Each structure stands twice: as structure tokens, then as C-alpha cells.
């Protein structure tokens with residue numbers, strides 16, 4: 357090859373290199389340790405001195421030109437590669453972020469309390485408070501259960517150890533009905549209140565735990581009748597269970613209501629034909645209720661002829677077991693991860 361053409365052929369090859377790898381091969385072939393230019397430079401020493409100088413200058417110029425051509429091509433190829441990467445690896449920042457940890461679930465009792473509150477809120481009830489450590493007076497006496505009333509024995513009570521400074525007997529409330537007394541003392545009718553919370557009884561077996569939950573409701577307003585109560589309770593159950601099932605009222609006795617009743621709902625599982633859950637009766641007992649007793653209304657200075665009302669109470673665990681299909685009451689309190697994964701409820705954003 358004519359030595360004056362060599363740079364042209366090489367620079368053309370360099371300009372035509374399609375990839376960085378190809379370009380690197382060319383560089384090694386020309387300027388690498390054993391490259392053709394390197395080789396020729398090494399051989400300079402063998403030339404006679406007068407030829408060596410001119411040839412040396414020529415080769416160095418060639419080397420310089422090739423280095424520049426290689427650098428220029430390299431810059432072009434790298435820019436193209438970067439442009440290509442930017443185009444294909446573009447990050448779409450509008451995509452939702454991947455969730456690094458799975459979302460937890462609500463304990464079924466928490467979910468039940470929220471669902472109960474939301475159903476009652478729809479019916480116009482607002483939250484009211486009653487303490488878990490309550491006086492015997494508010495837990496029993498003012499609810500028309502004077503000392504020695506036989507119904508006190510239905511609720512095995514935890515009494516707090518009395519000490520000298522206490523003027524009253526204190527108990528762990530056995531029922532959320534103390535919310536009725538607290539409300540009557542603090543609020544003027546008309547009102548609709550709910551109290552959802554813990555209650556305590558000295559009971560422990562397959563179907564009882566010493567601490568459980570109740571929901572209490574109370575509506576006091578001129579013109580309120582037993583029929584309003586039946587309507588509100590059947591609508592409450594429809595909202596809570598998410599389906600319309602028949603309900604019925606069965607006469608019952610509670611000291612704080614007169615007349616009193618229990619509400620049964622057609623069995624969720626067999627729709628009334630009879631199964632294990634409803635013990636073949638076709639009905640599930642869900643609530644206690646009645647028209648607020650005149651002795652209880654009197655706590656708030658109210659007269660049943662002017663501002664009558666109704667009240668109701670139910671066990672939250674029982675409602676949760678039926679709604680979510682939890683087979684054993686004790687599961688609620690054993691904190692097994694498996695139980696929470698199976699029966700936990702996915703939170704619904706509050707409306």
C-alpha cells in the first residue's frame with residue numbers, strides 16, 4: 357500500500373466504524389502495542405539516518421491524524437449510544453410506585469366497630485361516651501337495677517377493691533348501657549347516640565371472654581314509638597350485613613326498657629331453612645331493645661309522655677362472627693397472624 361494513501365484508507369475505515377467495539381478493534385490494529393503504525397515506528401531505527409527523520413515525521417503526523425479521527429468517531433458513537441439509551445430507558449414518572457410492603461388488614465373487630473358506626477351514622481346517630489371504670493350507680497342503679505335486683509346476678513361483675521377515700525362503689529362496666537345515663541345527664545332531647553366499646557364480665561369459657569365489646573344505641577325524641585325502633589333496627593341490620601333479611605321482634609325482659617324485646621334476623625347462612633349456626637331455628641338473636649323505662653328517663657328529668665325513646669344493645673363479637681364467618685370467639689383475642697390474614701378486612705377509605 358502507498359504510504360501517502362494509508363491515512364485516507366484508515367480514516368475512512370474509522371469514519372465507517374458502526375460500533376464502539378469495531379472502533380476499538382481498529383484502534384488496536386493501528387495504534388495498539390502491535391498495531392501497524394506502532395510497528396512502523398518501532399522499525400524506524402532500521403532506516404538510514406537521513407530517511408529516518410523524514411519517515412519519522414510522516415509517521416508521527418499519521419499517528420496524530422488517526423488519533424484525532426478515532427477520538428472524533430468515538431465521541432460521535434458515544435453520543436449516539438447515549439441518545440439511544442435516553443430514548444429507550446426513559447422512566448415514566450407518572451406510573452404508580454411499586455408498593456414495597458403489602459398493606460395490612462383491619463382486625464375483624466375493628467372492622468365490625470367501624471361498620472356498625474357507619475351504619476348508625478347513616479341513621480343519624482352520633483358517638484357518645486361512657487367510661488369503662490364506672491360507678492355501680494351508673495352501671496346498675498340508675499338503669500333501674502337497684503341493689504339486690506335479681507338481674508344484677510346475670511352479669512358477673514368485676515368490683516374494684518374499695519379504699520377509704522372512695523365514696524362510691526366502682527365496677528368495670530358490664531354493659532355499654534352506662535352511655536344512656538351519661539347522655540341523659542348531659543344532653544337535652546332530641547338526640548340519637550351510639551356508644552361502642554369494651555365491657556367486662558367474670559366469664560371465661562368457649563363462648564365468653566372476660567372482656568368483650570358492645571354497641572349501645574339510644575334515641576329520645578317526642579313522638580318516638582316502638583314502630584320507629586323496629587324500623588331503625590331492621591335498617592341498621594340491613595346496612596351492617598349488606599343484605600335485606602327478615603327481622604322479627606320477640607318479647608323479652610330488660611330492667612331498663614319497658615316494653616322490651618329481642619331482635620332476631622333470618623339466618624344469614626341458611627336464609628331461614630335451618631342450619632348449624634342458627635341451631636335449626638332459621639333465626640339469629642342479635643339485639644336487645646325496648647322503650648326506655650320511665651325510671652331511666654327520669655335520670656334526665658324526662659317524662660315518657662313528652663319525650664319517649666328507645667334503646668338497644670348488642671354484642672360486637674357476635675355481629676362480627678356472623679358477618680365475617682369467624683367460627684370461634686376466642687380467635688379474636690389470640691393474635692394469630694394466620695387468623696388476621698384470613699379474616700382481616702381490607703380497610704375501606706372513610707366516606
Ligand code: DAH
Nearest residue numbers: 531613644645646667668669
Ligand atoms: N345491656 C344489655 C346487655 O348487656 C343489652 C341491652 C338490652 C341494651 C336492651 C339496651 C337495651 O339498651 O334496650 O345484655
